[in-house]
Amino acid sequence: MTQIAEISLHEWMTLGGDDRIVLDPVTGLNRYSSTPFPRDVLAFASSTANDLSPEADAFLKECFPGGARHLEAGDAYARCLDGLRDTIRAAYRLTGDVDVFFAPSxxxxxxxxxxxxxxxxxxxxxxxxxxxxxxxxxxxxxxxxxxxxxxxxxxxxxxxxxxxxxxxxxxxxxxxxxxxxxxxxxxxxxxxxxxxxxxxxxx
Structure with missing residues (x-):
């Protein structure tokens, strides 16, 4: 079994979900023909089927400068999600007791x-x-x-x-x-x- 310390952030993003995000070993694309990394193509779809944008890629690298090896315990990932929750609450002027949920789709x-x-x-x-x-x-x-x-x-x-x-x-x-x-x-x-x-x- 591949250890998380040996994979990239892009590979890590294909783990922990269902079959929709698994990459085809031949094409390198998932079921929606999209990728967890930026590409030089003009493509736009629903949130589930988009390629990762260059801006989102830069944000992830800023959040997780140590790469995937620091994500195994989940603390860094949890802190990033909590930060996103705070950003969303602020954008919609919600109080801190309002729950914000994330899901794959x-x-x-x-x-x-x-x-x-x-x-x-x-x-x-x-x-x-x-x-x-x-x-x-x-x-x-x-x-x-x-x-x-x-x-x-x-x-x-x-x-x-x-x-x-x-x-x-x-x-x-x-x-x-x-x-x-x-x-x-x-x-x-x-x-x-x-x-x-x-x-x-x-x-």
């Missing part, structure tokens, strides 16, 4: 919302997914409290679509952001529709 972040709501009501959770046909394909699973990939970040093999243990009953509701003709719904009308549906679900 929006698909994973669905679990955070479910855990925050779990146990508040005996009937379970109704989770509204905005624009299910415009988000990552795995969101329809994670928003319903199910696994969306073949493995977890801890390299546990799972079956996509199977329930994540420990969550209450979950009903996922789709909230389309466009009409059948492709026109975007008015934000105020969409918010009003959601408020009506949420009020009905709580009754």
């Amino acid at each position: 929006g698909t994973d972040l669905e679990y955070v919302g479910l855990l925050a709501a779990a146990g508040r009501k005996p009937g379970g959770i109704v989770n509204y997914l905005l624009g299910a046909d415009e988000v990552g394909s795995g969101c329809i699973h994670s928003a319903a409290g199910r696994y969306f990939a073949d493995s977890t970040a801890l390299d546990v093999r799972v079956s996509p679509g199977s329930d994540v243990a420990g969550l209450p009953p979950i009903e996922m509701a789709d909230a389309p952001v466009r009409t059948d003709e492709g026109e975007a719904h008015d934000s105020a009308a969409l918010a009003a529709s959601l408020e009506h549906s949420i009020a009905a679900a709580r009754d």
